[in-house]
Amino acid sequence: MTILLSIILGLGLFFIIGIAARATLRAAAPARHKPMFRDMPLTASFGLAVIFFYVLVASLAPAIALYGEGEVLGAQYLPWAAPHYLGTDKLGRDMLTRLIYGARNTVGIAFATTALAFVVGSVLGIWAALVGGRL
The missing domain is CATH 1.20.5 (Single alpha-helices involved in coiled-coils or other helix-helix interfaces)
Structure with a gap:
């Protein structure tokens, strides 16, 4: 019981x-x-789309690029034409391929700079909070 x-x-x-x-x-x-992306201003949505596209191109650079990163194709200063859509440079390298591979460096540098700013800002903010706002 x-x-x-x-x-x-x-x-x-x-x-x-x-x-x-x-x-x-x-x-x-x-x-x-509230869905975050639906209430976002049009300019913010456009900016996020550009950043997403840029990171996508940078991460898929070997699959997207028509030629190798440092591949010399022979002729210098070729105009915009079918095989070289942005022409070639003074060494005969494809400019579109160089831009696509250059996006990897740009995204990496931007990420490292943002991470460094986050760390420095966080440390300074915590320090300011601990000492009562007097730096």
Whole structure:
């Protein structure tokens, strides 16, 4: 009899705690979930699309580029034409290929610079908070 009573009381307590937890979570949750990308201004959406495209081109450079990174094709200063869509440089390298491979360096440098700024800003912000705002 006592085992049955303790099981019933345990289940009742578990049920009451569950209801209270659900009510607390509903009260703490935001009223409605706003999709971040739908409410974004058009300029921000365009900027994110450009950044995404740039990172995609940089990461897929070996698959996208028509020629090798340092491949010399022979003729210098070829005009814009079908095999060389942006022409060639003074050494005979394809300019479109050089731009595609150059995107890898640019994305890497931008990422490293942003990470460094984040770390320095975080350290200075924490330090300012610890000393009371006096740097």
